[in-house]
Amino acid sequence: MDRTLVEQIVRQVALEYLGRNGKGPAPQLAVMASARHMHVCREDMDVLFGKGSELTVYKDLYQAGNFAANEKVTIVGPRGRVISGLRILGPMRKQSQVELAFTDAIMLGFDDIPVRLSGDLKGSPGGIVMGPKGAITLKEGIIRAAIHVHMNPAEAAYFGVKQGDKMKLRVGGGAGATFNEVHVRIDPASRLNVHMDTDEANACGLHLTKDIELFK
């Protein structure tokens, strides 16, 4: 099913704010919908896929070094409902984490999951995750990822924003909407790139328009 593709690129937009603010041409903006996925830590990888197993690359993602892995798991929610074929994104992280759209969370039997930045897992719900070699019980780590924009310091300077700021993303068209809580995440290795989830992409009709604007 299309929706299960990880990091499906719904729309890549090249916005040229030529000369805007006298700062020269704007960096290219890519806006993508992230389908539900999981990040795993070394310890959980050992249980799920076998001691010393490694993630293998299915597809490189837009941010350098990140990839959709061939490895998939099955997750079981609080009422015994299941989502299978949940793809893992690499590389491995310090803590395992599952990112679902709210629609996915409902499907899995949750009444709610918190909207969080990646890595901010405290108090989030958990679940059972099953791999081919074993199962783990996540005590916490199931979140809905807050919409965010990756950028490098030069891009941050262009927009006049700093780490932790919020920006807005306006998507035009017949289902047009403005996301008012786009978290800014700055890293020298990043490329300018908004990540939204499939609920947000479906709501605003991201696939329908090239009229997209990121602003402070």
Next chain:
Amino acid sequence: MDRTLVEQIVRQVALEYLGRNGKGPAPQLAVMASARHMHVCREDMDVLFGKGSELTVYKDLYQAGNFAANEKVTIVGPRGRVISGLRILGPMRKQSQVELAFTDAIMLGFDDIPVRLSGDLKGSPGGIVMGPKGAITLKEGIIRAAIHVHMNPAEAAYFGVKQGDKMKLRVGGGAGATFNEVHVRIDPASRLNVHMDTDEANACGLHLTKDIELFK
């Protein structure tokens, strides 16, 4: 599944714009998520549920005279995919119509469906609809309902809008978003009421906040 409930009331918000614009207290605003559903015409009702059959009330909806019916159908999409338990909303209409969120449309095998106001069906895709007594082939009528606000003329006067105008609906909170294309539909029998679909409600976290504002 919760998502299959028709006209699930995610949030009713009583906004009191006391004295705003010197126009006195604001009308109460109810914002609701409409789950996927169907409207049927007399002719299709005859085929689906039997000659002369009538819709029966499962639950009254917020707009007077409208109701979720006990009657449900199954719809088959272009690749043979199926959504069952699709609830009908009454009363009957002049033309049959299926309203899906974009997520539903993808589930049903569509790559896209148009965002339309109710009744504006020209060129929209069709499908096969099955009831207990027979099946119909809709040549067109499957749409994604554009977000809209029902109001009566006094409420329209309060906001200073007329039929066909568009307003904005800002939903606050951690997944906050502003819907920029809220169609105004004025009818003397209406109560002030925004209808969005489940994708939109899930995207903005409608269930998470009371910080909601409708404006021109």
